[in-house]
Amino acid sequence: MSPPITSRATVLQPSSAQATCPRPPITHLLYLHGFRSSPQSFKARRMAAWLAAQRPDVEWFCPQLAPSPRAAMRDVFERVAHWPRETTGVVGSSLGGFYAMVVAERLGPACRAVLLNPAVHPARDLAGYVGELEAWHSDERFEFRAEDVEALRELEPADLSARERYFAVIAKGDEVLDWREMTARVAGCRVKLLDGGDHALSDFDDHLPDVLAFLGLEQTGSKG
Template identity: 40%
Template structure:
């Protein structure tokens, strides 16, 4: 079997985000047998999902039935990782995941600049329709682990508690949207993902 960790970053983020790099560094040091894929997702939802699907298709083409996939997603990446888990039957760890992002991101409509890439684009009402279309019901909560901090200043943690109520849940007091102290979790995440 070939184990692959797929890390999905959040809205206006990149493969250079702190959690993505912490995860990749831990794997490189402790589990170099695991391939790490951290795709740079386009800034709009349908294009981001298309890029994620292409990465998974390439992994399946290279590894075939030997592929053992596990996903990690932060914020909007958690929303996308939920979709990956449901459509591809793998486990996923969701870090402060976005729930109903088509409602959340309505507050961000208009011109945007990705702080990592410097790319400028416009978030449009049609992109909210794309997010709505990408939503999937959680049918296999046993494949999901939600890591949530109560003081997330961007997302209401209670929405995640409701959406993922039958999944494994680690709820911490304090913290923030970036998930303070994430470096405590890579080993546990890899074990949960079965990689």
């Protein structure tokens, strides 16, 4: 395994006065993986392991997302429909970051969202992937259709509300997405902008404490 790509970071703070208002810690946490990825991604497994060891009281949901954006969002909203808005958080990586914005906007301004190198124009970026594809973490093949691209276009939030409840980790070294577009999309949110890094955030362990702090999570279980 290659060593993590580490980098310096600049933290951009939201200007809203509400950013300083304390929020209750998260009790329910949703993780959304990226395109062709799965709950077996490094970041998802790392967060799941931390919660199991330190905060088993937090309800954790990291589904295998359907290739169809409409089906993926339907399944997610069915699961979180009765979660308490004030203590619900969502973390999303790449396309999952886009979905995290969709979820947070739908659930309302109390829902906190962490965006890890989020896709901000997925309909445009994934239009060239229409056809049969293979998943990253298995030999499973699936069909990505033109109607799925259109669904992504329809899902895209017009704007982000209550931007102080968003935290984005963005790598200038992202080899897949343009960090400038990502940064522009989350202007006014809390942003950790990495001078280097990569799309996968191979140095995610370095950023996990910031993610957990933003969600109000502290260690209460056994260490390990």
